[in-house]
Amino acid sequence: FNGFNVGIKKDIDSVSIWFGNNKLGSIDQNLFLINPDSNSYKVHKPRKVTKKYYPSPDA
Numbered sequence: 210f211n212g213f214n215v216g217i218k219k220d221i222d223s224v225s226i227w228f229g230n231n232k233l234g235s236i237d238q239n240l241f242l243i244n245p246d247s248n249s250y251k252v253h254k255p256r257k258v259t260k261k262y263y264p265s266p267d268a
């Protein structure tokens with residue numbers, strides 16, 4: 210993460226983890242687990258992969 214803004218922010222009742230301006234989630238202080246923030250993920254459609262066909266040298 211060298212060169213990127215990464216942070217941990219402590220609020221009154223929670224601790225959150227940030228990557229730049231994006232909140233990644235919060236830390237469950239009882240179980241020491243990271244709970245992801247549902248707003249930090251965007252749904253991406255998979256790229257359409259097209260195959261290229263090259264004629265064989267025998268053709």
